[in-house]
Amino acid sequence: MSVHKQLLWCVLAFASQITSGLALPTPASQNHNGTLPRDALATRAKGFGNGVPLRIMPLGASITFGFGSSDNNGYRKDIRDKIEANGNKVNMVGNNPSGTMKDNDTEGWKSYTVDQVHDKADASVPKYKPNVILVNVGTNDCVQNKDLPSAGKRLQSLLDSLYAESPKATVVLSTLLVNKDPAVQRRVQDFNSQLEKLGNQLQLQADKKRLVVVDMQSDLGPKVDDLNTDGTHPNDAGYRKMADVFYEGLKEADRRNYFVAADKVDGLADDGA
Template identity: 45%
Template sequence: MLPINPVLLAFASPLTRYGVPVPLGSSFTGPRLLMPLDPGVPLRIMPLGASITYGWQSSTGDGYRGPLRNMLTAAGSTVNMVGSREHGTMVDNDVEGWPGFVIDQVAAKANLSVPTWRPNVVLVNAGTNDCLQNRDVAHGGERMERLVRSLWRMSPRALVVLSSLIVNSNPAAEQNVLAMNSQFRDLAGKLRAEGLPIVFADMHSEVGPVKEDLKDGTHPDDAGYQKLANIWYAAMVEAENKRMYKAPEPIKCLPDDGGS
């Protein structure tokens, strides 16, 4: 376990429970104390999902990816975001985000992209469109399990960070979100019990976006995306504390630092 200053813990926000001490202040926008994520292991990160992964409705198009990358590099990590698309004004803006896609469609895109980039971290946020379309919500966890297990087949060194879905302003969709999140949480626990490298990032929590952070009832504004970045970061710290990271598989002409 990485050392945590107990004085900081005594004056920390609720994000502390994720392992990221955050002294309370006037305008919290992100972790004030950035715990390092094994600087000796480059992070080749694939953000995988639909429109929230893509950064829809954020002012820059970066969504959570820009602030998350900034936190990771500030904490000492070498980062290369990978994916088949580019979106946003940030450096290293590669992403595997497909607006409007349901879980199975995201999985199909992953099948094409993951073998190419072989990430050692995959950030998975998918299922909101299944909920909006009321698409067989009762079996959403099974579809997600197929997706997640396929990631390890294609990139055996990958840590999977599986997130819950964020709050939705549509009452019917929100009920589906809650049902899907319960399945995803159980899935993460099941896979972890099998010894697989996975952590759960709970976006539907007291530190996640609230309805007031949504621009259109589904997608966050910039403040909401910052909250997502904070939770991804905290989950990645948890994975480091559990020693889940492996160095990415070398790929010719692919640098460790996507911002170089």
């Protein structure tokens, strides 16, 4: 046998031993219709903060309450459904439940200004110790033209209280929605400028707070056509857009690793439903 033939024989023999001793990976089994099973394609979401239960307080006035929506759920059901689908247990908390949804607790108070909402928060935040607070407040200050030059200071006082009363809270603070009344809209823009300036200042401090500011007047937020006839409160489509904006804020908070477990409170389950 020539040297070349001997070498070819050795290579073929070696390859035969390898393939007989090792099994190649088999593809995922198929269903009767030839498609891959659902489990082979799906990836299960862990949820924000690696799936930490979220005890969420929606905080604000009538928009937080859900006024103007067909079911008084406002944005809360949509965002709750999104969070659950993402992998977190959710317990909405607050002293003024509203809407047809399961777990309909909220801290939304119709016609309340920043200072009045602050008073309500001082009673409810220590009681529930939320680890997420969704804040939309100030519309009534603008409608009533109430002490707008001090809006930033009054907002800061509210935020300071939230962090003092629930130190593990991540706050998602939203700007105010667009308003159909041109005079009110100008006040809203002034209010939002002070709010955004405050958010930037808090992020520059050495002891940065768990704060994300979201813009309800961005492309994602409600437009004038998404408001009810009163020109202030969203309709159902507008509330869905609010939920989308708040949800983007939660995603940003997760990217910043803000979420931590809430303090234990007797009688509060991880799932509010």
